[in-house]
Each structure stands twice: as C-alpha cells, then as structure tokens.
Amino acid sequence: MALEPRLLANAIRALSMDAVQAANSGHPGMPMGMADVATILFTEYLKFDPADPDWHDRDRFVLSAGHGSMLIYSLLHLTGYAHPTMEEIRNFRQTGSPCAGHPENFMLKGVEATTGPLGQGFAMAVGMAIAERHLNAVFGDDLVDHRTWVISGDGDLMEGVNHEAVGLAGHLQLGRLNVLWDNNKITIDGATDLSTSEDIPGRYRACGWHVVSCDGHDFADIRRAMDEAIADPRPSLVDCRTIIGWGAPNKQGTSATHGAALGPDEVAAARENLGWSSAPFEIPEEIVRTWRQTGSRGSEAHEIWRARLAASGQRSEFVRRMEGRIPEGAGLGDYLTGLAANPQKVATRRASELALGAINASLPETLGGSADLTGSNNTKTKDQKPLTKEDYSGRYIYYGIREFGMAAAMNGMALHGGVIPYGGTFLVFSDYCRPAIRLSALQNARVVYVMTHDSIGLGEDGPTHQPIEHVMSLRMIPNLAVYRPADAVETAECWALALERQDGPSLLALTRQNLPQFRDQVSENFSARGAYRVRSASASRRIVLIATGSEVEVALATAADLEGQGIGADVVSMPCWSLFDAQERAYRDDILPEHALRVSIEAGTTMGWERYVGPTGLRIGIDRFGASAPAEQLFERFGFTAQAIVPQIVAALKTAGDQ
C-alpha cells in the first residue's frame, strides 16, 4: 500500500461524520472508532471482489453493530463496489438511498446480513460459518474455503442470543469465524460499567473460544491479533480496544458520539484534528486510488477460483445449490402418491417427518435441526448424520436449548447459500426466536421453521406450553408464510411450498396429536391456494366452516352434524392466510360466499378471524390461557367439539332468520 492506513481510515471517518451530519441522524462514533481496524481488515485480510459481490467463495463480513452502518457504506464505496455511489452516501438515511439507517442486505450487494437488532448479526455469522464448513466438507477446499468476519459492539455481546451463538460456535469449533469486538467501553446510557462487570474474554474462553487483544488504533498490533485469530483453530474473539468517535477531539471516548450527529463545530474540529482538509463527501484522489487498488486485490484470487470451478466435476451441482434452485415439488411427488394410496392417521409433526424422509433423500442441501426437541419436533430423519466438529458433512444439528440462536444461525445459513436450513421447537417458543423470524422475513431468507405442539392439543404441559396467540401473531409478520396443515397430505404440500419459496421464510405449525387424513386427491397442491373446499354442502349451502390444522377434523364432524339436521355446510381448510389473500377475487368469493354464515374454528385467539367471517359470523377459538389436562378433555372443555359448536351455529341461524 502506498499510503499510510491512517489516511485510508480517515476517509471512513470523514464520510461517516459528514453523512451523519448531513442527515442530522445516525451513529458516527462506531465507524470512527473502528475505522482503523476495518481498514486493515478490508485492505489486507478480507477476501472479496467488488466487481462480483456474489462470488460464492468470498469471505463473509457481517457488521453486527449495524447502527454503525456508515462504516460498511464507506468501505463498499471506497473499495469500488458499484453501490453505494457518493450521491447515495450523501443521501444517507433519506428516501431512495440504499444507505439506510441500518445495513440492509436487500438494498446493497456487499451487505451480507441485515443488522441493527443487536446480537443477531453475530449469531447469523455463526450460521454462515457453519454453512461454510459444511459446504467445504461436501465440495472440498477447491470450491469452498473462506472465512467469516464480524464486527460486534458491546451491545451484541450483552444480548442473550450472544450466549447461544457463542456456545454453538465454541461447541462446533468454528475456527473460520473471527469476531472483532469494538471494545470501547461505551453504551448508549454511558460507560459500560453502569450495567456490566463481566470479564468478556473469560466468558468466551469458557465457551471454547480463542481470545486475543489489540490496540485498535495501532496498525501493527491489529495485524498481529488478526494473524493470531487466523492461526488459531478455535473461533476467535479479537478484543480491539478502541476509542469511540476517535478523531473528534472534544467528544471522542464518550456516549455523545454514539447516536447523534457530532454537530458542525465538532465536525470542523475533527477535520482539523485529523488533518482532513477535503470538503464533505470529497475524498482526495490518491486515497481513492489506493482504496480501489485494495478492492481489486481479490480479483486475481477470484480468477483462480473461477478456473477451479470450471474444472470441477461438481460444478453444476455446486452452482445449483448456491443459486438455491430445487426441483419442482421438492421431490415429494412419489411420497404424495403413496399417501393417496395408503392414508396415514398421524400427527402432523409425524407427517412432517415422513415428508422430510422424501425431501432429505432427494435434496442434499437441507440442513435440519432442533433446539433440543428432536424426538418431539420429529425433525431428524434416519439418514441424517449429525453435523459435528469432527464431521461437518453431517446434515443434522443438535442446537441445544437455544431457540433464538438456532433461528439466527439458520438465517445466516440461508444468507450464505448452498444449504436450506430447517429447525424445530415448540410453537409456543416461537416467542423465543421471534426477533430472528422477523429478520428471516425482512431479509427474504429461505428458512423453514418446524413448530410443533401447536395448540392446547398438546395437553398436559399446560398454559406455559400452549400457544394461544402465536399462529395469529405470526401471520402478521410481513413476508412470513405461516402454514397450519390439517393432515398428512397438506403437511407435505406445505413443505413443498416452503422449499419452493426462494425469497422468504415459512413456518409450519404442527400438531402433537394424531389427525385423520381426509385428503386422497394429490394431483394438485390445494394448499397453494391458501384455502380450499374440503367438503361441499349436500343440502343448500347455508354454512361455511373455515378451519385450520387439527380443527378441520372438528369442522368435518360439525358439518356432518349440521347436514344431519338438513343444514348445508361447506368445510374449508385454510392452511395459509397469505396465499389465500393472494388468490383472485372470484376464487375467494367462491370459497367464502357472502350469503353463507361463516364460522371460523381454530384452537387459538379469535382476534383476526373477523377478516373471513364478517360481523355476523362466528369465531370459535380460545381467548384465554389454556390449562393442564389431557388434550381430549381440553378440546371438550374449551368447546372444540361438534357438540359444542353446532348449537351455536343453529342459534346464529335463528337470530339471522329472525331479523
């Protein structure tokens, strides 16, 4: 490098303080504090090619402390990515700029993960590092051989999910994972000692990590620490002792630089202090040139890798997997045909296991797991070896009692590409990983959540374990496909839809208890419609029962009873609201005709069902916490029986008739 790293780093500092100042909003302290470390990382260590940000074998870099977004925007711009342009940086945090408040992977190439919700960037990086080792084990060093680098702040390390991520990475000995900890001893509220007294290196060592310290403003020391991190076979925490807002003479080292513009006076003082004479958003030509040269450092390695790929016998399979293409129907065709011929009365969690048998056999990219509920979530198929530190080629991960860590790791795997992660826990514990489920949706990540024990139907474990509001509240997360299949056929259909969906997550809500298989036609994936008629009224249609999951069985019994009284009743199974809402109007009107009395039956909150039953309809559900008792007793107690439902419908018909 022709120029001192400090000069290069100061370009980051100038851009960061100027962009935050222009927006009058943002976080200058972190980019200014970590500019020196980031400069060494990007100019000397990180493997990447700005000309092809999607290079499959690039190092992954995750800015877990996402509020310091100007750091990554500066780096991408300076190293020569097509975006962000200087104009886009100038419009930091404004409408239309990809330089959002926090880095968003769907806005900019080179941003590997959407970060900002603390702790999750780090935990996603663990998933990326798992995916790397797994693919390395499958495809070899020639095609997959890269590192995962993370910049984390104190907030990342204090969040609970950090414990789960650190534990998982230590257990799997992910030596390719290196975390640069911005140890500036400052949080929003003030000095870290206001709220924590932890010996962080001690904690990491106790979890099987290698820890090394450096002065985050001494370039030789930074290099030494990074070299040690790379050399050590364990995952590494690099404790970078830094000064937040380094360069701003009157505010550096204080929380005043964390989350607000420095102000024009301090920006001027920092310019003076740094010897930075350029106008805002102008970078001296020589500095730009040097940065661009370092950016082109990776192109040669990329060229060599391209040649290896071209020569590889695994080329087409590797590219298929990295591009996330799967065969139509997800390999479930024969299995479904078999189900039609040989119906299964099983719990949908078991139906999911059966479907996974076919899926895992035909899709080598699935990577399953459970947060210590393997036997309950039915997530492991016979052919799956565990993925361990001794054998990364395994396709099943024992995540431990780490729901959030599992979900975040799955996001990282999906973002890395080459694998399709799925993982299980109880539906009620979707709350534990909800922040990561939301990030799956925001990041368009193909992650499949297998959430079993999906209602009071789980029985004796009681209200702490019985979902009430969960299915409905998950439906509200934008871009999340929530499925509640009603039998073995629907379960397989929903699995196919989940896997075929390349641009977002899916969640399967599955029963503990057995359900009869009512579907025998498998020629079309009816679940893809979101809702469809399972049974047509034989008498003139006066009632439409809309049910999901285990309550379709109840709806069928209710319809039979009503028909016995001469009241025509359809039964509609609605495994997926969002897919139904996406159907054309005529289809929706046909399935849910306005003239009929519509009745929803779902063993969860009734809030929200007004959408489909209207103001005159009935909503059969449960709007209180459950109770501990055998499932059949609970279904009876809370009114999920034809016996309990039919009189309500008859009364409602009478009221409607009277009016």
Added chain:
Amino acid sequence: MALEPRLLANAIRALSMDAVQAANSGHPGMPMGMADVATILFTEYLKFDPADPDWHDRDRFVLSAGHGSMLIYSLLHLTGYAHPTMEEIRNFRQTGSPCAGHPENFMLKGVEATTGPLGQGFAMAVGMAIAERHLNAVFGDDLVDHRTWVISGDGDLMEGVNHEAVGLAGHLQLGRLNVLWDNNKITIDGATDLSTSEDIPGRYRACGWHVVSCDGHDFADIRRAMDEAIADPRPSLVDCRTIIGWGAPNKQGTSATHGAALGPDEVAAARENLGWSSAPFEIPEEIVRTWRQTGSRGSEAHEIWRARLAASGQRSEFVRRMEGRIPEGAGLGDYLTGLAANPQKVATRRASELALGAINASLPETLGGSADLTGSNNTKTKDQKPLTKEDYSGRYIYYGIREFGMAAAMNGMALHGGVIPYGGTFLVFSDYCRPAIRLSALQNARVVYVMTHDSIGLGEDGPTHQPIEHVMSLRMIPNLAVYRPADAVETAECWALALERQDGPSLLALTRQNLPQFRDQVSENFSARGAYRVRSASASRRIVLIATGSEVEVALATAADLEGQGIGADVVSMPCWSLFDAQERAYRDDILPEHALRVSIEAGTTMGWERYVGPTGLRIGIDRFGASAPAEQLFERFGFTAQAIVPQIVAALKTAGDQ
C-alpha cells in the same frame, strides 16, 4: 431430624414417579435426581412457613426447571402446605388439579413463579433478589432479610436469557441469590455434550459469581456447598452433580427418565431399589411426621418477625407496599389538572416522562429502568438515583442491553411484591422480551412496559427498528393491557390505569415524534373506556374515524377535511382495545355506530381492524416492512395524511351509495 435425609428424599421420589406414572405424562427424572438436594434445602436452609405461605419475609424458592414440577408439589405437600393435598397430587396434570404440568403461581401458594419456559425462572429470581435488597435498603433488616433460592437445569443455563440474568446478578452482586444447578449432563436430546462444550463454572466466574461444587447425593457435601454459598458475598452457583432419575435402577442417568413415565416395571424396580414398600401415594407416617416438623421450623422465626413488624414504625407503609395498594389516580391528579391548563405538544415518550415525574414523587414503590435506552425511552426522572451494588435503595436500574433479562427480572420483582417495576425499550424489541411479557400476563404480574418509538414515525433507523405487527400482536396476548395513547393527557391516563391494575401487566406504546395535545378535559379518565369520541361530527355523521396514538392527529385532520366537504365525521381515539371490548354494548354501539362508514387509522398492520370497521370499512395501515427516511416523509409515503385518506373515504362512500 429423627430420620435420615435419604428417607425423606425418597418420599419425593416415590410421589414423583407415581404421579407421573398415574398421569402417564410428566418428568420424573429431575425430581428424582434433585430430591436429595431439595430435601436438605427445605429441611435445613429454606425460611418459610407453610401455615402462612405469604409471609413477606420468607425466602423465595423458584423451581426454574419447571418441568420437574412434581418436586415442588411433593415438597409443598410434605412440608404441610394446605395444598396440594394427596388427592390433588394423585390428579397431577388432570383437569381440576392445581398440580399442573408446570408449576403455576396462580394455582398454588408456595409456587413463587410460573416456570417451564426455560431460563425465565432463574431470571425472575434475579428480580426477586433485587426487590429483596431494595426493600431491605428501604425498610431495614428487621422487616426484610431473606434469600432467593433457585433450582435450575442445564436448559435454563443454555438459554440466552441466562446470560442476561447472570450478567445482571453479577453486576449487582446479589449475594442473597443462590442457584442450585442440577448438573446431570442430560438434556432431552441426550447427553449435554451433543450440543454444548461450555465450562459453566468458568462462565459464571467471569460474570462475577461464586461457584461451588458438590456431590448432589452426598448430604454432608450438599450442606458444605450451601454453607459456602451463603457465606460468599457474591451470587452463588452451586454445581450439584446429580444423576437424573436417581433410584430408577435401569433408566437413571439417561434421557429416558427426563420427559416420560418410567413405566410400571421400572417403577417397581425403583421401589425395590429404594426399599420403598408403600403403595402409590402413601407415605409412611414417620416420614410424614418428620417432614411436617421441618415444615413447622419456620413458624418460630415467623413469630419473631411478626413481633418486629408490630413494633415497627414503618409497619403500615410496609404492609401497604407488600399488598400492592396504591392511591387512586396514582398521584396524577394535580399533574393532569396542570396539563389541562397548560397543554404540552410533546412526544408521548416525553409525556410519559412528565407523568412519571408525578408518579415517582408520590409512589415510592416504583422501580424504573431501561435496557440501555434511558434517554430515548425517557424512563428516568430527575429524582431517581440508580440502584447499584453500593446502594440498593436507588430506584432506577441500568439494565444494559438485556431486554429479555429486564422483563423477566421485572416479573420477579412484581411477584416478590413491595415494588412496582417499569422498564423501557423500543417497541420493536418487545419481540426480544415477548416470552417474559407473556409470563407477566399469565402470572397476573403488575409490570409496566414502556415501549417507545412505536411506528414508522421513528424515522431514519429504518425497518429493523420500525414496529409493524407489534402493537396488534401484543393485543392478542391474553390479560395484557396494551395502551397506545394519543397525547399527553391520554398518556397520563394510561399510566394511571397501568398502575391501578393490580392483577396484570400493561404495555405503553409511545411515540418518538411530537404530538399536539387535543384533550383539555381531565375530569374523567376517558382512556379507561378503551375508546371514546374525541370529536363529534358537526354535519350528519357518515364517517367514524378510529385511530390510536400518533394517528389521532391524522384522523382529526382527515375529519376536518371531510367536514369541509359537508361529510360528517367523528373521531374516536382508541387507546386500549381490551378496555373498550369490556364496555357495555350500548356504549360500544354509540361510539361505533353500525350505519356509519368506519375507518381505522393506525400506523401498523391492518390485520385485526376488521373487528371494528366491519367488512365495508376501510383499514388505513401498513402491511409491509417500513423504510429508512425522516418520519414526515414516511407518513406521507405510506399514506398517513388527510390528503391520502380523504379520497379513499370519498370513494368508499360513493361505492356504498352506488350499491
């Protein structure tokens, strides 16, 4: 004690395996493994009085590994609590028995917390220990001087929230907190080394804890470890090396004993092995007598404490606080009068701070805090000193970046009694603490969540920080009161309601951005109605606009515009759905008349608003993730302006008229 502790412990083992066997459901392994430790704790260390389970100065015992619920049921029965009776134990996990699958504090006295969702019992115990030290600092050793004991399993320790709880307890040096870790090296999926390689004592020590080990089946060694734990000024982790299912000769030490009945053969073998010849649910008289004697051990100490209380000058205030009684209006009367005279155009987060000024001055029991967003959540009032390890009398806690840990600790404080905890974070991070919010609701705990930055109105921080589905999804949690006040007056009203509510949690969703104060009448708490008319149509009423929070301002502008066109429009502010739903029919029909076109305006998901606007109404909201830009631009872009809304209403009126 006349009998060997082993005999006493075997009574727990027998009850546990027999009750699980009878239910054919449950977790025998943990109670059998920890029976020896629990026997020593309850017979020799724990301060309690079965004759008065609510004794304010009792030690708190939390069974964090709640799946082992038969342990606590056995202990309560054996030591002489009125419940559970043997009949109730016989009906373990059955309808009508208080012996639910997991221990529920609302079912049984002596169960201090509802546990089962792993990690949370431990984290609640941290809150109890904080409340104890705080009240000790306020009321002195004479009235408050007790310990908090916890039994935790490996799952508790692996959960992310454990890291937050351990960090907080270590930072605050809660020496009265002793955790007995059931170190049996088994999880549901198998041996712990399937999923973890952590040096747990090392991690605890790094977080400022004292750690001591013992053989969990050697009574002298258990005593030695407990004595050390008590003597050490730090919080203690007692590493009890145990054998899961101890006593069941063929299954002990394996995950087979964890979550299923042992089966009749193994129960018989265990009887043989333990030398336990009694029939199921029968305990030899001598053993019962000895257990009861140990149960009465606390009555003398209780008597002495009663005398101290009677003699104390602080008696009535202490009792008032422990019973959770507060003055009507929560001390906000004068403040509200002041607001009426001197309206404030402030963000509702700032209005909350203003209200807290009055509240904290008149209610000494409030104990505030924030998860490192003090200046953003506006949760700290000037008079609040921090609660620190040097001074537990402080009334403000710097929780650090530990949202879940904060929420769980607040549950523990509320369950302990004597304090009313409130704590802040961004609304979007309600996802991080959602599992604890649910437990606040289930446990009827008076906790107040102060959740600011409640919509896209937070602006530049972008979609990771902008709630969309949050307010609505929180409304679905049973027994949680969700408030979204619209101005300074409503904010104070909602605070009063939250504090007056003794039997459940409340959550305030507050804006970052300023809002005009539209209320000048403060003679009645209109928010208590859930919804009320803010503005009546002057022309004939054709439209009812229903808005919450910051969108009431938008609704008022929309109504003004409509009225300008001769279209009569009401504006209804709806700060709390659940309170509105609880109003009598006539009131609800008056506020939301069916003949009017109803329009909801809320900067969140539209899913759910069908409830109030019906099938012909309009739902103005946002059903996608937000974006990074200044708030005003986002409100305009996403259509939260009168300009954008009025034409939709006019068009809807026309459609309705055409039909």
